[in-house]
Every structure is written in structure tokens, then in C-alpha cells.
Amino acid sequence: MTAPFPPSDRTRVRRAAHYAHYERATLHAIIDDAYVCHVAFADASGTHNIPTACWREGEYLYIHGSNGGRMMKVMGQGTQVCVAITHLDGLVLARTAFNHSMNYRSAMIYGAFEAVDGAAEKRHAMEVFMNRIAPGRHADVGPGSDKEFDATTIMRIGLGEAACKVREGGPRDDEEDLALPSWAGVLPFARQRLAPVRDAQCTSPEPEYLAGWARR
């Protein structure tokens, strides 16, 4: 499951190539830590870059939307896309301005989306998506109606042509700069889960599957 992808001409990382990763496990982890991706594509009016919810199952990244949405229509034509996900983990302060950097985990997926067809396949995909919020959420809220499914397009893109870049750790100053007096280190970020905010009209007890939300 963690065999490396062979990089394509598009996914071979050239800048800061020592940060490149082509292992599936790295790609999976970056996608699985994301709720949103950016989908870049071109149509007659130019190049666009649309944020949309995403999730993964196996070797596919999934998105969904209303049948009538522009992106779903363009994706339905097999348009080539580049899907990007970036997690910013910290600002890296070096002893010189030009050695400053950032710690991040980013993934880039090239290819084209294909529609997930079939009632069972669509229902399964949305179940995976709902349980991505928290395992057990799907069972609590139940599936959509046939009408809702009919109005929704679910699409997926294979992870075959993908690359990741990961930078971690402290500044990498040049040897001759180590004695410079400016502070050097990392200013880290984390994604914090705050306590669930119950809807004013909700009287249901907080479900088991949310108990750990703010601690995760």
C-alpha cells in the first residue's frame, strides 16, 4: 500500500526536489487530513480554481455537487484538472531573510474526474463522506432521499498521477550565518477543534461520536 508512485513529467518535483514524496501513504495522509481541496481547470472563460469538499476512499479522491453546478458540468466532460491540498504546519524563521521557509504538507493530483454512477455506488460514497465527519454520523443522520441523490453529482479522480511535498523541522541556515543574532526557530500551527456548538433548536443529546471531537 505504500509503494511509490512513479512521477510523471507533470508530477516530478523540480523546485526543492528533496521535499518531494511519491509514496501512497504520504498522499493518503495528506488527503485524509483535509476537508477541502482546490480544483484547477480551464474552460472557455479561462483557468479557474474552485474550493470544494473532498474525501478519499482507496485510490480515489471524491467530490460532489449539484447537477447544475458549473464545475460538475465541466468535470463531466473529462476536463483535465489539477487538485491541490496544502496544510500549513508552521513558519520557519531562519537567521537570514532568504532562508525563511514554511513547514507544510501538500498534495497535487493530476487527471480527470469521472462520475460515480449507480444508486448503490453513490449511496456508499456519501456514507463514507458522512462518516469522515465522525464515524457514526451516517447512522445517526441517515441517508439522503432518492430525489436528493438524483440532484447530486458525485465524482472521483484516481490518485495515479500525484505528488506530495513535505517540509518539516527547523531552519536550515548556511554555516556562515549560524552566529547571526536573529532568533531562529519555528512558529508552529495546528488545526484546533473547538467544542461543538449545538444548534439553538436541537434538543438531541450530544452523540457518542462527537464526544472526542474537541480532543482530537
Place this chain on the structure above:
Amino acid sequence: MTAPFPPSDRTRVRRAAHYAHYERATLHAIIDDAYVCHVAFADASGTHNIPTACWREGEYLYIHGSNGGRMMKVMGQGTQVCVAITHLDGLVLARTAFNHSMNYRSAMIYGAFEAVDGAAEKRHAMEVFMNRIAPGRHADVGPGSDKEFDATTIMRIGLGEAACKVREGGPRDDEEDLALPSWAGVLPFARQRLAPVRDAQCTSPEPEYLAGWARR
């Protein structure tokens, strides 16, 4: 400063149009809360989507990179781009699967990058960038050398053709679903600043400008 942008054909939001914002203040705030943007563009090998550090001054978003980098080269040709920034603020759990949503603030900027030329202009831009980490950082670390500036391309894109989408608040269930038993509310996210991690070889005291980092 908060006059609305008139939307162009590309930036007029059509899906969930009630979430659209065209005010400069909203756009500025979304950019100013970001350290990284995704730049979508097309070249001979297809559509790409590259994460890169960004900052704002006035009505421009700035990026930088090595002269030799592909993106800087393509940007230098006046290539049309779509720059996207998205902040995810929470997962919105509705009483039915299909009314689930996310709280987010997203910005999309169309146009083309132009090079920031002139030694003074480049130095000023990088000073703004360094102080974006923390006001005072530039004075501590000092500017780059002429050689470093010569090797670096700084580019900016005007904010004239831009749109934002913002969703906030709780679930918006259909009236007839309000009695359903599933838990409804928001699972919020925040970007947490963790305590600065000093480089192992750094002996400088923690500077004043970092004192409030983890509390911001």
C-alpha cells in the same frame, strides 16, 4: 476602502450566491489571514495548481520565488491565473445528510501577475512579507543581500477581479426536518498558534515580537 467590486462574468457567484461578497474589506481580511494561496494556471503541459506563500499590500497580492522556477517563468509571460484562498471554519451538521455544509471564507482572484521591478520596490515588498510573520521581524533579521534579491522574482496581481464566498452560522434545515432526532450544530475549527520552537543552535533571547505569538 470597503466599496464593493463589481463582479465580472468570471467572478459573479452563481452557486449559493447568497454567500457571495464583493467588498474589498472582506477580500482583504481573507487574504490577510492566509500565508499560502493556490495559483492555478495553464501551460503547454496542462492546468496546474501550485501552493505558494502570499501576502497583501493595498490592492495587490504578492508572491515570490526563484528566478528559475517554472511558475515564475510562466507568470512572467502574463499568463491568466486564478488564485484561490480558503479558510475552513467548521463542519455544519444538519438534521439531514444533504443539508450538511461547511463554514468557510474563500477568495478567488482572476488576472495576471506582473513582476515587481526595481531594487527599492523589491526590498519594500520583502519587508512587508517579513513583517507579516510578526511586526518587527524584518528589523531583527535584516534585508537580503543584493545577490539574493537578484536571484528572486517578486510578482503581484491586482485585486480588481475578485470574489469571496463566506458561510457562517449553524445548519439551515428545512422546516419539516426540524423534529428529526439527529444532532445538529457546528463542529468549529480554529488555526492554533503553538509555542515557538527555538532552533537547537539558537542562543538569542526570544524577541519581543514573538511574545504574543501563541496567544494570537
